[in-house]
Amino acid sequence: MAKPAQINPSSPAMEVRTPPQEGSPSKLAAPAKWVDDRIGLAKLLGNIRKIFPDHWSFLLGEIALYSFVILLITGIFLTIWFKPSMTEVEYAGTYQLMRGVPMSEAFASTLSLSFDIRGGLLVRQIHHWAAMLFVAAMTAHMLRVFFTGAFRKPRELNWLIGVGLLSIGLIEGFAGYSLPDDLLSGTGLRFVDGLVRSIPLIGTWAEFFVFGGEFPGDLIIPRLYMVHILLVPGLLLGLISAHMALLVYHKHTQWPGPGRTQRNIQGYPFFPIYVAKAGGFFFIVFAVTILMGAFMQINPVWIFGPYNPAQVTAGSQPDWYMGFVEGAIRIMPNWEWHLWGTTWSWNIFLPGVGLMGLLFTSLALYPFIEAWITGDTSEHHLLDRPRNAPVRTGLGVAGMAAYGMFWLSGGNDILATQFHVSLNAVTYFMRAAVFVVPVLAFIVTKRICLSLQRADRDRVLHGSESGVIVRSPDGGYSEAHQPLSQGEAYTLTRHPQPAALVPNGKKVGRLRQRLSHWYAAGQVPKPTAAEIAEAAHHAAVEDGHDAPALEGGDSGDTP
Amino acid sequence: MSTDIEKAHPEHGELTPDSPVPDPGVEEHVPRFTDVDQAAADRAYRQIVGMLALVPVLVIGFLVVYFAVPRDAELMVFGANLKMQNTLLGLTAGLAALLIGVSAIQWARVLMSDEEIVGERHGAASPPEARERVLADLETGIEGSSIRRRRLIGSGMAGALGLMVLPAVVSLADLGPWPTPAVRAETIEKTIWAEGVHLVNDVTYRRLKADEIEVGQLVNAEPETLQDLEGTAYQQAKAKAAIIIVRMDPNSIRIPESRQDWQVNGILCYSKICTHVGCPISLWEQQTHHLLCPCHQSTFDLGNSGVVVFGPAARSLPQLPITTDADGYLVARSDFTVPVGPSFFERDSSKDFVEGDR
Numbered sequence: 046m047a048k049p050a051q052i053n054p055s056s057p058a059m060e061v062r063t064p065p066q067e068g069s070p071s072k073l074a075a076p077a078k079w080v081d082d083r084i085g086l087a088k089l090l091g092n093i094r095k096i097f098p099d100h101w102s103f104l105l106g107e108i109a110l111y112s113f114v115i116l117l118i119t120g121i122f123l124t125i126w127f128k129p130s131m132t133e134v135e136y137a138g139t140y141q142l143m144r145g146v147p148m149s150e151a152f153a154s155t156l157s158l159s160f161d162i163r164g165g166l167l168v169r170q171i172h173h174w175a176a177m178l179f180v181a182a183m184t185a186h187m188l189r190v191f192f193t194g195a196f197r198k199p200r201e202l203n204w205l206i207g208v209g210l211l212s213i214g215l216i217e218g219f220a221g222y223s224l225p226d227d228l229l230s231g232t233g234l235r236f237v238d239g240l241v242r243s244i245p246l247i248g249t250w251a252e253f254f255v256f257g258g259e260f261p262g263d264l265i266i267p268r269l270y271m272v273h274i275l276l277v278p279g280l281l282l283g284l285i286s287a288h289m290a291l292l293v294y295h296k297h298t299q300w301p302g303p304g305r306t307q308r309n310i311q312g313y314p315f316f317p318i319y320v321a322k323a324g325g326f327f328f329i330v331f332a333v334t335i336l337m338g339a340f341m342q343i344n345p346v347w348i349f350g351p352y353n354p355a356q357v358t359a360g361s362q363p364d365w366y367m368g369f370v371e372g373a374i375r376i377m378p379n380w381e382w383h384l385w386g387t388t389w390s391w392n393i394f395l396p397g398v399g400l401m402g403l404l405f406t407s408l409a410l411y412p413f414i415e416a417w418i419t420g421d422t423s424e425h426h427l428l429d430r431p432r433n434a435p436v437r438t439g440l441g442v443a444g445m446a447a448y449g450m451f452w453l454s455g456g457n458d459i460l461a462t463q464f465h466v467s468l469n470a471v472t473y474f475m476r477a478a479v480f481v482v483p484v485l486a487f488i489v490t491k492r493i494c495l496s497l498q499r500a501d502r503d504r505v506l507h508g509s510e511s512g513v514i515v516r517s518p519d520g521g522y523s524e525a526h527q528p529l530s531q532g533e534a535y536t537l538t539r540h541p542q543p544a545a546l547v548p549n550g551k552k553v554g555r556l557r558q559r560l561s562h563w564y565a566a567g568q569v570p571k572p573t574a575a576e577i578a579e580a581a582h583h584a585a586v587e588d589g590h591d592a593p594a595l596e597g598g599d600s601g602d603t604p
Numbered sequence: 605m606s607t608d609i610e611k612a613h614p615e616h617g618e619l620t621p622d623s624p625v626p627d628p629g630v631e632e633h634v635p636r637f638t639d640v641d642q643a644a645a646d647r648a649y650r651q652i653v654g655m656l657a658l659v660p661v662l663v664i665g666f667l668v669v670y671f672a673v674p675r676d677a678e679l680m681v682f683g684a685n686l687k688m689q690n691t692l693l694g695l696t697a698g699l700a701a702l703l704i705g706v707s708a709i710q711w712a713r714v715l716m717s718d719e720e721i722v723g724e725r726h727g728a729a730s731p732p733e734a735r736e737r738v739l740a741d742l743e744t745g746i747e748g749s750s751i752r753r754r755r756l757i758g759s760g761m762a763g764a765l766g767l768m769v770l771p772a773v774v775s776l777a778d779l780g781p782w783p784t785p786a787v788r789a790e791t792i793e794k795t796i797w798a799e800g801v802h803l804v805n806d807v808t809y810r811r812l813k814a815d816e817i818e819v820g821q822l823v824n825a826e827p828e829t830l831q832d833l834e835g836t837a838y839q840q841a842k843a844k845a846a847i848i849i850v851r852m853d854p855n856s857i858r859i860p861e862s863r864q865d866w867q868v869n870g871i872l873c874y875s876k877i878c879t880h881v882g883c884p885i886s887l888w889e890q891q892t893h894h895l896l897c898p899c900h901q902s903t904f905d906l907g908n909s910g911v912v913v914f915g916p917a918a919r920s921l922p923q924l925p926i927t928t929d930a931d932g933y934l935v936a937r938s939d940f941t942v943p944v945g946p947s948f949f950e951r952d953s954s955k956d957f958v959e960g961d962r
Contacts, residue, residue, distance in 0.1 A: 096723040133835040139675075163670055166690045167697075199728035232883060232899065235843075239881025239946040249788070249948045254779035259791045260843055260882070263836040264780075296725055304630030304722065311630060311722045318712050325708030332702035339694020340686075354843035355806060355824065355876060357884045359898040374881075374916060375900045381918035381947065383954035388947045392916045393881060424727055458901060468901060469914055505625075531628040539623035574624035 097319055098299040098312035102189045107323060109182035111330040112175045113285065119172040120274065126162055128154040129224065129270035131263040140347055148226075148351035151266050155225040155346055170338035176218050177343075178334060180366040183211050191411075191441050194429035195298045198422065201412045203291040208409045210284050212401075213277055215366055220273040222364055225344070226266055231352025232361050234265060236374075243393035261354065301427045301539050303532035310426070360459060365452075372454030373400045376475045400451070407444075418560045420546045420553075432501070433540045435494035436564045439487040446486035450479040491567070498569035501537045505529065505572050506580040528581065542568050630722060638714045648714045655707040662700040669693050788950065793943045795827075795844040797924060802828040803849060803873065803934040811933045812849065814868045822888045823849040824876065827936070844944050846876040846884055847924055849934070850906050852893055857907035861962050866925035868934065873924040874910050875944040878902055880917035882945045895921070911959045919947055920957045 071077075080086045097103075130150035136143045138153065139160050158165035187207060190196055196204035223230045223237075238260040242252045257264035296310050305311050313319065337343075349358070363371050373396030382389035415437065416422070431438040453460065454475040461468035508526035515525050529537075546553050546561040553561075572580075638645040669692040677688040730738075751758045781787055802811045806824040809831055817823060825847050833841050854870040866872070874895070876884045883899035893907030902917030904910045910921030922944050925937040947953045 094721075096721050131836065133838075160675065163675065163689060164693050166687065167694045170690075171694075235882050236899065242946050242948050243881075244949075246949060249783045249792070249950055252948075253781055253783045253787075254776075257780040259840045261836075261839050262780075295728060296723075302631075303628045306627070308725050309722050310725050311720055313718070314721060318716055318718075321708045321712035321716065325705040325712070328701045328705030328708065330705075332698045332700075332705055335694050335698035335701060339691050339698055352839075354839060355826070355846035355884050357886065357898055359887060361883075361899060371900075377916045379902075379912060379916050379918040381953070383952045386952045387949050388951060388953045389949070390918070390947050392918055393946070396916075426725055458898070472901065472915075531625060532631060534625040535623055535627055538625050539627070572624060577624055 093316040094314040095293070095296075096310050096312045096314060097297050098310060100300055102193070103297065104326065105182055105186040105189050107326055108330055109179060109186055110285065110289075111327045112179040112182055112334070113281065114327070115175040115331055115334055116172060116179060117278070119168045119175065120278075122168045123158065123165075123172060124274060126154060126158050126165065127151070127224070129267045131226065131261070131266050143347065143350070146351065149266070151224060151226040152346070152351045155227070159347060167335070167338050170341070170343050171334050172221075173343045174337040174341070175334045176221060177364060177366075178330075180211075180214050180218055183207075183214055184366075187211060187408075188441065188445070192429075192431040192438055193298070194425060194434055194437065196412045197425040198416065199424050200291070200295055200298075201416075203288060203295070204412050205409055206284050206288045206291070208405055210281065210288065211408075212405045213280055213284075215401075217273060217277040217281065218364060218366060220269045220277065223269050224266060224273060225346050226352050227344075227346035228349040228352055228356060228358065229344075229346075229361060231261065231354070232357055233363055234261065234352075235354065236363075240393055240397045243390035244398065245389050245394065248390075261352070296426070298426050298428050301430075302536050305427060307424065307426050362455065368455035369404075369448050369451040370397055370400060370455075372451040372457070372475070373397070373479075375457055376451075376454045376472050376479070378476070404448075411440075415564075417557065418564050419543055420561065427540075429540065432494040432497040434543065435491045435498070435567070436543075438494050439491040442490040443483035443487040447479055447483040450475060450482050454479070495567055495569055502569055502572055505534050505537050506576060508584065526584065528584065534577070538571050540571075542571060630720065633719055636714060636718065639718075645715065648710070652707045652711050652715070655703045655710070659700045659703050662696045662703070666693060666696040666700070669696060783950075785950075792844075792945070792948065793951075795939055795944060796829050796833075796841045797827050797845060797936045797939045798829075799936065799938050800929075801936045802929070803847070803926065803936065804828045804830075806846065813932050814871055814928050814934055815932060817849065817851045817871055819851050819853050819870065820890045821851050822890075824886070825849050825873075843882075844877060847873050848876045848886070848888075848895070849873050849926075850888070850893075850895075852907055857893060858909070860909060860957075863909060863923065863925075865927070866923060866937070868926060868928055871926070871934070872906060873926045873934075873936075874904075874906060875922040875924065875940060877945045878917060879912075879919040879921060879944075879946060880915070885921070908959070909957050909961070911957065919953050923957070 077086065128150045132150050133147050134150050134153050136146050136148055136153050136156065138144075138157055140156050143156065155169075158169055160166070190204065190207070219233070219237075223234050238252060238256065241255055242248045244251055252260070255265070255268075256262045257268075297312075299305050299310060299312070302311075350356075362368070374393065377392050377396040380391040380395075382391065429437075431441075454472070457471045457475060458468060460466070461471050508528040511525045511527045513525045514522055516522050543565040545565040546558055548558070638648050669689060673689045673692060675689055679686040679688040679691055681691075729735075746752065781791075783791070803825045804811055804827070806826045809826070809828065811828070812823060812825060826842065827845050830838065830841055830845060849871060850873075851869075851871045857870070857872075859867060859872075876886070878885045878897045878899065880897065880900055880902045883897050885895050885897040885902075885904070887896040887898055888894075889896065893905060894903050894913060895906050895910075896903045897915070897917070900916050902915030903913050904917070904921045905913045906921070910923055912918065912920060922940045922942050924940055926934050927937050929935045942953070942956050943951065
């Protein structure tokens with residue numbers, strides 16, 4: 046909870062008044078007994094005063110959860126009118142500009158939802174915005190968990206569930222994007238057709254099986270509808286339940302601070318604080334998506350028109366979360382193999398299937414790789430500040446940089462037209478940037494982390510800047526520092542620093558030893574108790590020395 | 605194991621040193637203004653109730669908009685044309701949800717008790733007794749099942765269950781037609797182009813006369829036979845048969861010997877379907893004779909038999925051999941000589957046209 050920066054301990058208003066104690070038994074006893082007699086509710090509910098720690102960064106996962114709930118609610122509304130059929134009809138609805146145009150029933154019913162059903166357009170737009178937010182919040186939540194080391198033992202399995210949620214979240218979003226059968230979603234499906242076809246050995250078979258024959262056929266939308274409203278949401282629901290159950294079992298991680306240890310958890314009770322806060326936050330997330338649906342147009346399919354395999358628009362883009370794959374596809378050199386009368390389309394398979402596989406495999410493996418490098422087998426419930434794990438933070442930022450470069454490549458045509466540069470030059474630049482920029486990002490991030498460690502060390506040893514400039518009798522200027530509170534000094538120094546593996550009787554392979562040296566190298570040592578005591582003594586001496594100079598300073602300065 | 609919790613990095617030779625600063629313990633609880641000032645607490649109470657009281661007003665507003673605002677009414681806000689019903693429904697519902705959320709959080713922040721609680725944390729592992737009990741139960745159960753003595757039941761059951769995967773998987777074999785060589789020859793390796801099929805404008809279906817196409821012009825076209833098809837067959841045929849016709853100055857382009865009779869006075873005809881992932885290609889650079897795909901920017905040189913000059917596509921754009929009929933209208937001489945669209949595994953596409961072929 047927000048705390049005032051400073052309080053006046055002598056204020057009479059600070060006396061705590063306690064409310065009168067109620068002696069009467071709970072009014073809820075009778076109905077509670079009725080339910081408990083039948084289903085043992087007290088045992089089921091367990092601890093409704095379960096403690097959760099408070100920090101803004103813990104809200105990111107909540108946003109993902111709430112946008113999923115919003116997607117379920119708005120999705121049910123949409124299924125009431127949407128017809129997942131590719132049967133061709135002639136449009137005869139209220140949108141005049143498309144009267145008489147042949148289109149699929151899926152597209153016609155999307156137009157009907159947008160123009161004839163009151164609130165239909167609003168719900169469609171809320172659904173689409175919530176989908177964008179769902180993936181974005183999952184991504185941000187995953188980055189929070191990564192950079193604070195919350196994936197470490199005992200939470201590795203929950204990290205894996207999270208990686209699963211993110212990857213099938215992308216599939217879910219793409220399936221939904223394809224349903225309206227407008228020009229843009231059909232172009233997306235055309236791309237998927239090419240992507241599936243590029244799989245070595247089984248590509249053509251996979252294409253015929255997915256589409257029920259040749260592209261586009263008349264089965265893909267009913268099939269994707271089943272995937273979008275039944276199969277994947279069911280998987281998501283199950284995985285989210287497991288994710289939450291493990292969260293409750295492990296108890297939430299907490300930031301280091303006074304009184305917080307690996308053995309305790311400090312925060313506020315679920316009932317009533319988080320019922321109100323988290324419940325209220327659900328409504329705020331819902332409100333934001335509703336207001337986005339009201340004011341920010343998204344996917345105006347009536348402008349794009351029905352899918353036509355002979356048409357496409359310049360600047361066609363998938364939703365943001367597929368942008369990195371789109372970018373990789375665009376900048377990939379045109380490599381094809383021809384072996385024994387066959388064609389291997391690496392130019393599509395590697396950036397499409399390969400890149401997604403690489404991303405999710407490396408995400409899934411990271412906790413185990415880091416634990417192997419550090420040899421760390423202990424449980425962690427206190428979070429790392431990103432600066433205190435410089436290599437991990439550097440790797441994370443390098444990953445973000447690579448993702449960002451691929452993502453930017455997905456708009457290479459827009460970059461070229463907006464900045465008046467050659468499209469070819471942008472593409473060649475990006476081919477190098479996806480490899481070079483992550484390396485630079487790693488180096489820069491690691492240096493920043495080490496600098497921040499140094500700043501922490503200085504802060505613990507010399508205190509915080511007071512903003513008061515002191516002029517000494519011999520004309521020098523210096524800034525007076527104020528000593529830190531014990532709580533802050535403790536917070537800044539309690540973290541364990543990564544150390545290189547020492548072969549302690551056990552055999553440690555050379556690669557592992559090297560990696561662990563690399564992981565631990567360059568850390569700024571934490572101040573020791575002796576150094577802190579010495580710095581405090583030094584400051585005290587200086588203060589005594591400076592004090593008279595401060596008093597005489599003003600008058601002595603005037604000419 | 606719970607005993608591991610504080611024992612960080614046991615393999616490092618030395619335990620991680622503790623903090624040089626002693627833990628001062630949980631920070632003292634600082635009461636909020638609303639805890640100590642009755643007037644402030646009452647004010648906060650009024651604010652929260654006030655926010656909740658606005659919700660019914662907004663809900664009534666929503667209902668009024670739903671029933672009273674016509675579906676096609678528009679609203680001009682700062683020059684932007686908004687659909688009035690959509691905007692006002694969203695505005696009322698969104699603000700109502702926002703007020704519920706903000707009031708609940710404000711209630712928790714300023715009025716609910718904000719004493720931090722400290723709870724104990726235990727390791728994720730079960731206590732050793734529980735593990736041993738479960739292991740013992742497992743042993744008892746296994747003994748009771750007699751599986752150790754009658755081993756064939758175990759392996760038989762595993763094998764039977766494993767085999768049941770087969771019917772489940774095989775039942776999916778009808779997901780689509782099998783792309784056997786014969787099926788491929790009738791589907792992805794074939795289009796509806798054939799000898800004598802007229803080239804028609806893709807919107808009006810009007811036949812195209814060779815001498816009406818100017819140098820530098822590009823026409824999107826389809827086979828005349830496309831209009832005989834409907835529904836799925838139409839979409840599938842269109843997804844392969846779409847073409848572009850360009851006319852270039854014959855002196856400024858290279859036409860290989862084998863394709864001299866595929867064109868009419870510099871009028872050349874190419875598949876519109878990109879050989880990368882199948883987008884319809886349509887961005888025409890008149891001066892360079894380059895055709896650029898808007899999806900992934902593969903660029904083909906139509907002045908040089910459609911070879912790839914840039915981008916991720918690996919195969920030249922297939923060219924359709926054309927000629928004119930007795931009245932001077934453009935007609936196809938045959939189907940495409942190679943399959944259109946993205947490459948596929950079963951066919952070696954390296955024998956398609958490449959730079960330098962004659």
